[in-house]
Amino acid sequence: MSEGLLALGIEDLGLKLSATNIADLELFLQEMGRWNRVHNLTAIEGEKDSIRLHLIDSIAVLPVLRQFLTGPSPKIADLGSGGGLPAIPIAIVQPEWQLILIEAIRKKTAFLQHVRGKLKLKNIEVLCERVEDAAVHQPAQFDAVISRAFTNLARFLDLSLPFLKPDGLVFAMKAKRADDEMKDVSMKEWRLVADEPLHIPNLAVERRLLVLAPVRKSTLTP
Numbered sequence: 365m366s367e368g369l370l371a372l373g374i375e376d377l378g379l380k381l382s383a384t385n386i387a388d389l390e391l392f393l394q395e396m397g398r399w400n401r402v403h404n405l406t407a408i409e410g411e412k413d414s415i416r417l418h419l420i421d422s423i424a425v426l427p428v429l430r431q432f433l434t435g436p437s438p439k440i441a442d443l444g445s446g447g448g449l450p451a452i453p454i455a456i457v458q459p460e461w462q463l464i465l466i467e468a469i470r471k472k473t474a475f476l477q478h479v480r481g482k483l484k485l486k487n488i489e490v491l492c493e494r495v496e497d498a499a500v501h502q503p504a505q506f507d508a509v510i511s512r513a514f515t516n517l518a519r520f521l522d523l524s525l526p527f528l529k530p531d532g533l534v535f536a537m538k539a540k541r542a543d544d545e546m547k548d549v550s551m552k553e554w555r556l557v558a559d560e561p562l563h564i565p566n567l568a569v570e571r572r573l574l575v576l577a578p579v580r581k582s583t584l585t586p
């Protein structure tokens with residue numbers, strides 16, 4: 365097991381990760397660091413530990429996701445995946461879930477394809493296209509849509525809607541600013557299902573995971 369992730373408190377998340385999970389997460393971090401140096405892949409800078417904290421930030425959502433995604437093999441879209449957060453860590457820990465990573469920039473999707481091969485992740489699919497275009501090809505096929513650092517909440521919800529199955533959910537990873545962003549969301553169109561505070565070991569900032577469901581309007585007139 366890796367001293368690095370353990371030292372950062374990954375076990376405090378209570379996820380019961382296997383030794384293989386930890387090794388795969390470390391391998392993902394190594395590859396991200398390597399590609400970052402060459403291709404300037406993400407805006408994550410500085411210490412090795414800062415990249416590790418971004419990863420922990422991404423897997424801290426898992427206890428909440430597990431609570432809501434109880435079907436045998438939920439299909440999840442990650443919009444604006446960048447270097448693979450949060451989709452790759454989720455795919456590593458939940459091999460029975462299907463993750464579709466949608467990212468417009470080719471050098472980033474090249475990295476994601478590389479990680480898919482290197483980690484033998486059979487449960488991810490990488491789409492190099494704009495989210496708006498991907499939604500046209502895959503309407504109403506997803507149990508969930510998630511994103512991290514993608515866009516503001518109202519736009520994220522607009523972009524997520526076409527992907528969702530009738531009972532699908534949107535998971536928005538947010539910091540403190542979420543209250544301001546919520547003001548721009550129409551509560552006639554969306555229902556806040558949960559607002560979960562997340563505890564990120566060794567990260568002294570507030571994180572929240574908002575869970576929202578679209579309010580389906582009946583097409584039948586009374």
Ligand SMILES: C[S@@+](CC[C@H](N)C(=O)[O-])C[C@H]1O[C@@H](n2cnc3c(N)ncnc32)[C@H](O)[C@@H]1O
Pocket residue numbers: 406443444445446447448449450466467468469472493494495496511512513514
């Ligand atoms: C700030 S990065 C965040 C990346 C990753 N989710 C993370 O947390 O590290 C936002 C990513 O969204 C991508 N993006 C922005 N608008 C997009 C769109 N309309 N369709 C697809 N990707 C988009 C950008 O190329 C960028 O990689």
